[in-house]
Amino acid sequence: MQTHTVKFQVSLSNGETFFEGKGQFKEVAGEKSPFQKLIDYLVDHKVEITSLALYTDEGRKFNLPHAGKNPKFSPQIKGDFILPIDFNLFRYVEQDMKATGGKVTDSKTVNLFTVAEAIYSDYKVQLWVDENDHNNCRVLILGS
């Protein structure tokens, strides 16, 4: 099972904060992913995500825009910013494979990113952090 070095931190509209890899949001083989468990939790408790960030065990944190009424990042309080309507998280994997006689004989992961998304009505803001190099962080904007 893949152990991730970049994990999500999420705050909810009921004031709770959860961390991937801790408590009920640990990765367990054969179970739903921690983020899928979070989606179930949101529905069961009728709450929404107000902020989504990525964190690493060495203490780095990468934040998406906040969707709640009280963002900690003061410029977002002062500015007339558009708020995300939803959030999402996924992992992006690129692999090199060698095949002989129609069978894969060797494979190597060449890129592995954790990607957090802030979803707006007309576009998505994606925050990409490299699992193998936490200095390699990118922001992309996609139309929808």
Added chain:
Amino acid sequence: MKANTKFTALELLTAAKVEKPEEKFGKGRVRIAGVAGIVKPNHLITLGKDVKKVDVIVGVDKFEVVLEGSEEVFTVTEEAKKALKVNKPEVTPVVK
């Protein structure tokens, strides 16, 4: 409503009995079959032939669409055909 079919997101929200489904897009969370970020009613969702039910999440509410079997031949609904012609919307395959 049967599996092995391409639907629009609006058709699936309507089948899930979401109230005023056309007003839900672009204003809050809409997830269909685990697909996040659905912000347009003509977002296309393809349900594979083995799909039995579809979870639909709108805001903080969860709905379910139970499918009545599967089409023998892959089918595109009339609404999905219109969406394909007019807007070239985002297409999300669902494999289960």
